[in-house]
Amino acid sequence: MSREDRRPVTRKRHTNAPGFAALGDETRLSLVAKLCSGQPCSISQLTHGSRLTRQAITKHLRVLESAGIVHCRRTGRESRFEFDPEPMVEMKRYLNLVSEQWDQALSRLKSFVER
Amino acid sequence: MNHTIEKRIELKAPVSRIWRALTDHREFGEWFGVKLDGPFVPGQISRGQITIPGYQHIKWEAVVQKMEPERLFSFTGHPHAVDPQIDYSGETPTLVEFRLEKTAAGTLLVVTESGFDKIPSDRRLEAFRENEGGWTQQMKNIESYVARRP
Secondary structure, three states, rough: HHHHHHHHHHHOOOOOOHHHHHHHHHHHHHHHHHHHHHOOOOHHHHHOOOOOOHHHHHHHHHHHOOOOEEEEEEEEEEEEEEEHHHHHHHHHHHHHHHHHHHHHHHHHHHHHOOO | OOEEEEEEEEEEEOOOHHHHHOOHHHHHHHHHOOOEEEOOOOOEEEEEEOOOOOOOOOOEEEEEEEEOOOOOEEEEEEOOOOOOOOOOOOOOOOOEEEEEEOOOOOOOEEEEOOOOOOOOOOHHHHHHHOOOOHHHHHHHHHHHHHHOOO
């Protein structure tokens, strides 16, 4: 499945919960940190230097994949995983909106108690 | 990406006044923009209807957690209706905490909203210690990466 086929599904659900949940794990976060700072990586490359097994890393990658944060590309016999910033950009946008709403609510509180 | 929102605001009114504005459900409703069905009671669900123009079709629902007089008021839920076109009920309920502190000018109010990623802060600390490079550093790296993208 291409990236274009997959993306609209995430968008239609209009929820960032899978993204937040996917990143709510230190192993997955470190995988994202590795992938976002460099080239697409194979599972072996991502397993290298980790205390986890190849299977465990693969499982974590699948969670990230289902949240749209990484995509798997097959080249020959090897699968490479690459980072897609879009879900995180969307999560950041959501957090910014929540933050703005607090600013507005607290300025209303200020005028309410200081009047 | 920082998954906790923190706001600090200095208010020129005594702590007791702020406490009332936060925990009296009618007063809370006035500034927050919600018509609540009844008073806040720890452990109980608070229900109501958002009154902010454009968002009136959105229901408010939260579970009151702590009410430590003039110190701490907290609840879990989906307090914000960010976009009226979008149903946010699928989002993870977050924890909202209001902390009050007496200052020379009145009251310092610190509001935090956390739990977007379902991780309690003590586990985050543990992860920070264990993780090579550190959790915070990784979040910073990812954030700067994401920020570079349009």
